[in-house]
Amino acid sequence: MPDACGRTFDEAFLSGYLDQALVQGDEQRVRVHLEDCVSCRALLEELASVRDATMSSTFDIPRNDEWSEAPRSGASRLLRGLGWRLMTAWIVVMIGFGLWETWQDADNLFERLLLVGGVSGVSLLLISVFLDRRQAMKTDRYGEVRK
Amino acid sequence: MVGRQPLMASPDGTGESESALVDQARAGHTGARETLAQRYRPPAYVLALQMLGNRDDAMDVTQDAMLRFFTTLNSFDSERRVQPWLFTIVRNQVRDLWRRRRRRPGDSAPDADSLTSQLVSPAASPEADLRRQQLREEVWRALATLSSEQREIIVLRDFHDLSYNDIAQVLGIPIGTVMSRLHGARRQLRARLEEGGRHHA
Numbered sequence: 001m002p003d004a005c006g007r008t009f010d011e012a013f014l015s016g017y018l019d020q021a022l023v024q025g026d027e028q029r030v031r032v033h034l035e036d037c038v039s040c041r042a043l044l045e046e047l048a049s050v051r052d053a054t055m056s057s058t059f060d061i062p063r064n065d066e067w068s069e070a071p072r073s074g075a076s077r078l079l080r081g082l083g084w085r086l087m088t089a090w091i092v093v094m095i096g097f098g099l100w101e102t103w104q105d106a107d108n109l110f111e112r113l114l115l116v117g118g119v120s121g122v123s124l125l126l127i128s129v130f131l132d133r134r135q136a137m138k139t140d141r142y143g144e145v146r147k
Numbered sequence: 148m149v150g151r152q153p154l155m156a157s158p159d160g161t162g163e164s165e166s167a168l169v170d171q172a173r174a175g176h177t178g179a180r181e182t183l184a185q186r187y188r189p190p191a192y193v194l195a196l197q198m199l200g201n202r203d204d205a206m207d208v209t210q211d212a213m214l215r216f217f218t219t220l221n222s223f224d225s226e227r228r229v230q231p232w233l234f235t236i237v238r239n240q241v242r243d244l245w246r247r248r249r250r251r252p253g254d255s256a257p258d259a260d261s262l263t264s265q266l267v268s269p270a271a272s273p274e275a276d277l278r279r280q281q282l283r284e285e286v287w288r289a290l291a292t293l294s295s296e297q298r299e300i301i302v303l304r305d306f307h308d309l310s311y312n313d314i315a316q317v318l319g320i321p322i323g324t325v326m327s328r329l330h331g332a333r334r335q336l337r338a339r340l341e342e343g344g345r346h347h348a
């Protein structure tokens with residue numbers, strides 16, 4: 001932009017000027033040039049307004065107690081995830097094993113029917129919950145896309 | 148929520164001086180460690196957020212960085228200032244995260260929506276404030292599209308108020324190159340804002 005404006009310093013000095021980071025001689029050189037040069041003045045003003053916007057921003061930061069709840073490190077986060085998965089697998093295996101044992105030990109048709117009825121009921125409930133969750137996840141994803 | 152004031156590390160400080168705190172923390176003083184953590188975790192978190200764009204990643208990185216900060220406390224020269232040193236650690240942790248996710252710093256732009264969603268709006272909003280807040284959002288959106296090198300130098304100077312000297316230390320570059328790099332980044336940011344403005348018009 002300020003090509004033919006006749007300044008005798010690198011354009012980056014305008015940033016240095018803005019940040020008050022120039023040595024006295026350079027600062028003066030820039031100041032004197034700015035008195036006469038409209039385009040450098042305009043650029044400086046724009047840079048200043050963008051900088052003010054950045055400077056005056058505030059970000060939400062986590063509360064103190066949120067820090068103590070969060071896993072301490074990437075490693076512990078990984079272990080926690082692994083732990084949950086292992087525990088879920090363990091529960092599934094134990095329930096399956098228990099059911100199998102009960103089936104084997106059942107003395108008569110009535111006990112076996114009871115078992116089949118119970119397991120089917122619980123399974124249907126779980127499946128319906130699963131279907132709802134999947135539906136919810138799908139609609140969420142569509143919501144994201146629509147934005 | 149924390150405003151700008153508490154985020155500023157005051158070397159002359161109203162409370163205890165920084166180097167005294169570091170010395171005490173090093174000697175195993177729990178209170179001093181806690182004070183250091185409370186003073187420097189917020190700016191470390193915000194820097195991580197500005198680089199990564201999302202809260203969970205930023206919290207992870209901050210936790211790791213604080214841990215590393217305290218475990219390396221003994222090798223820290225207490226004449227140096229804490230903030231640039233901690234920021235160096237945060238920056239390395241951010242890069243580690245990108246590396247773990249096999250992303251190059253060049254294509255690790257934070258999600259602009261997710262970043263600006265963490266901006267706090269001023270409580271009372273007359274029209275002028277609203278316009279200013281809009282500009283802030285546009286600026287952070289544009290910042291999210293810059294390369295990580297350009298974004299970090301602007302954020303360190305204009306948000307965290309680091310001196311050119313401290314910036315050179317955090318980025319590991321010669322102090323003589325800070326000004327030109329910063330100016331290049333500011334020009335790029337301005338160009339992005341103009342592009343964005345044209346889209347809106």
Ligand SMILES: [Zn+2]
Pocket residue numbers: 002005006007033037038039040041
């Ligand atoms: Zn000029």
